[in-house]
Amino acid sequence: MTPIRPNVSDLTRAAASLDLPAADATGRARDADSRAPAPTVADSPAPAPAPAPAPAPAPALANSAPFDPLTSRTVLVLGATGGIGGSVARQLRDAGWTVRALRRGMTVPQEQRDGILWLRGDAMHRDDVMAAAQGCGVIVHAVNPPGYQRWSELVLPMLDNTMAAATAQGATVVLPGTVYNFGPDALPRPREDAPQHPVTRKGAIRVEMERRLQQCAERGAFRVIILRAGDFFGPGTVNSWFTQCLVTAGQPVRKIQQPGREGVGHQWAYLPDVAETMKRLIEQRASGPAFARFHFEGHWDADGNRMAETVRRVVARRTGRTPRMTRFPWWVLPLGAPFVTLFREMMEMRYLWREPLYMSGAALAHALGRQGVPHTDWERAVEASLEAAGCLDVGVQSTRRPEMPARKAL
Numbered sequence: 001m002t003p004i005r006p007n008v009s010d011l012t013r014a015a016a017s018l019d020l021p022a023a024d025a026t027g028r029a030r031d032a033d034s035r036a037p038a039p040t041v042a043d044s045p046a047p048a049p050a051p052a053p054a055p056a057p058a059p060a061l062a063n064s065a066p067f068d069p070l071t072s073r074t075v076l077v078l079g080a081t082g083g084i085g086g087s088v089a090r091q092l093r094d095a096g097w098t099v100r101a102l103r104r105g106m107t108v109p110q111e112q113r114d115g116i117l118w119l120r121g122d123a124m125h126r127d128d129v130m131a132a133a134q135g136c137g138v139i140v141h142a143v144n145p146p147g148y149q150r151w152s153e154l155v156l157p158m159l160d161n162t163m164a165a166a167t168a169q170g171a172t173v174v175l176p177g178t179v180y181n182f183g184p185d186a187l188p189r190p191r192e193d194a195p196q197h198p199v200t201r202k203g204a205i206r207v208e209m210e211r212r213l214q215q216c217a218e219r220g221a222f223r224v225i226i227l228r229a230g231d232f233f234g235p236g237t238v239n240s241w242f243t244q245c246l247v248t249a250g251q252p253v254r255k256i257q258q259p260g261r262e263g264v265g266h267q268w269a270y271l272p273d274v275a276e277t278m279k280r281l282i283e284q285r286a287s288g289p290a291f292a293r294f295h296f297e298g299h300w301d302a303d304g305n306r307m308a309e310t311v312r313r314v315v316a317r318r319t320g321r322t323p324r325m326t327r328f329p330w331w332v333l334p335l336g337a338p339f340v341t342l343f344r345e346m347m348e349m350r351y352l353w354r355e356p357l358y359m360s361g362a363a364l365a366h367a368l369g370r371q372g373v374p375h376t377d378w379e380r381a382v383e384a385s386l387e388a389a390g391c392l393d394v395g396v397q398s399t400r401r402p403e404m405p406a407r408k409a410l
Contacts (some may be wrong), residue, residue: 069170070286072137074098076171078123078162080116083238084176085142087275089116095279102132104146124154126161133165138282140174155205157214166222172215172285174278177228178229179267179357180349181206188265188356192228192293192363200348210293216290225281225288228265228359229274229296234381234390237271244384245328246311249389253315259328260304265356268307269298270381276374277364288367297361299378310382318383318392 075092079085080101093099093115095408106120121128123143133139141162166173180203181196210226217224233242235326243249245257260266274296281294301307308325316322330350335344365373376384386392 019245057379067135069137069172072135072171075101075138075140075282076100076102076129076136076165077140077142078102078129078131078158078266079141079143080118081242082142082144083232083236083271084234084274085140085238087271088140088142088174088278091275091279092282099253100136102128123158123161124213129161130168133169133171136169136171137164138172138174138285139166139169140278142176150166152201156208156212159209163216163221163318166215170207170222172223172225172282174225174227174282175209175213176274176278177226178203178206178346179228179352179359181210181228182357183391184355187351189358189360190295191360192295199351200345202345204228214291220290223285223288224291225278225285226292226293227274227278227281227296227364228294229269230357230359232271232274233270234271234273234385236275237385237388242268242307243389246308247386247391248390249391251391252319253311253323253386253391254321255326256308256311256323257326257328258304258308259330260353262304264304264354265300265302265358266304266307266353267298267300267357267359269296270385271374272384273298273374273376273381277368280368280371280374284368292367294364294367295359295361296364297359297373298375299381300358307382308376314379314383314386315392318386322333355408 018325073096075089075097076094077085077099078101080089080099081103082214085101089099089101099116101116101118102121102123104120104122106118109120111118113175119128119132121132123129124145139162141159143158145151145158162173165393180189180192180200181198183197183199183203185197186194196203198204198207213224213226216222228354233240237243243257245259247253247256276286277296281288281292299307312323330347333343333347337347361373403408
């Protein structure tokens with residue numbers, strides 16, 4: 001495959017949408033710094049809150065039975081407008097749960113829409129979170145700072161608000177985990193309890209989040225479920241390597257850029273499968289440990305080529321064109337790194353593309369038992385992802401009707 005030479009502006013637009021800190025107009029990262037490897041995180045004080053609209057009134061609670069957080073089917077999802085938060089909210093809604101979600105900027109105190117009760121509020125304001133969580137047995141913490149800005153200032157205070165609400169209700173906290181917690185020393189096959197020595201600021205913050213949650217769970221304040229997964233792809237994914245590097249959302253697929261080394265494996269996670277797995281873990285939370293941390297195996301690309309080859313095969317079948325394969329131009333990043341913090345942070349994450357990181361899902365499969373772990377096959381998962389990204393709406397279309405993604409148990 002031949003390398004490409006994109007212009008830096010194109011690369012900047014693509015890179016800015018990856019799961020990395022965004023850059024402002026001056027090229028400085030808006031939400032994290034990129035200092036020396038293995039940083040440590042001190043408890044970050046919450047900034048003084050700005051005046052905000054009055055929070056929505058706490059939803060009325062039924063008085064027919066005493067509240068039991070381990071059997072309650074009412075959940076608060078923080079980050080329901082995002083990829084994983086929205087997907088989990090819809091999975092729980094479809095399973096008959098009462099789903100609440102906070103949203104900034106609402107003109108009314110609350111609104112029932114799409115089977116979800118949307119409440120005006122902000123995850124950065126503790127009173128809003130405490131009110132919204134009243135009567136909830138589960139809080140899904142899938143929220144990020146607005147615009148991914150001021151990451152190091154806001155992430156931990158937002159988690160502290162969730163923990164305060166969970167303590168008051170006895171609610172289980174569910175956190176989507178990341179691989180950024182692990183440094184190169186944990187590779188290639190980190191277990192759930194592997195030492196976490198991150199090499200990025202965001203990774204250090206994620207380690208601190210898990211430490212705080214574990215500490216609270218171990219002292220009996222509330223229960224915790226963490227599900228760690230690889231790079232997301234699939235319908236509902238907002239920013240990802242799949243839609244911003246391999247292909248470009250909203251554009252026909254004429255080329256497929258591969259960020260990984262030839263022969264180096266990479267772990268992907270199909271978002272609907274991850275959300276369904278979280279739902280299953282939530283529904284059996286009473287039978288699990290107080291602090292449960294699982295790895296989601298997902299779609300393991302053993303040689304680093306399977307994802308790209310599947311994309312090419314699906315595009316050829318659906319459009320009649322066969323995209324060319326190229327390599328992601330990592331050589332551009334050092335040129336811009338002295339001026340663009342985002343490029344430096346992308347370079348810090350390169351180790352996840354140069355070395356394999358495989359997380360076994362054996363413990364998760366054991367925990368779910370006969371339910372099994374949801375797994376959509378490669379072809380259908382990739383086709384659904386490309387359709388959702390708007391990459392198959394151009395060119396010569398196949399006469400074959402696309403199939404709905406099917407799931408099977410691993």
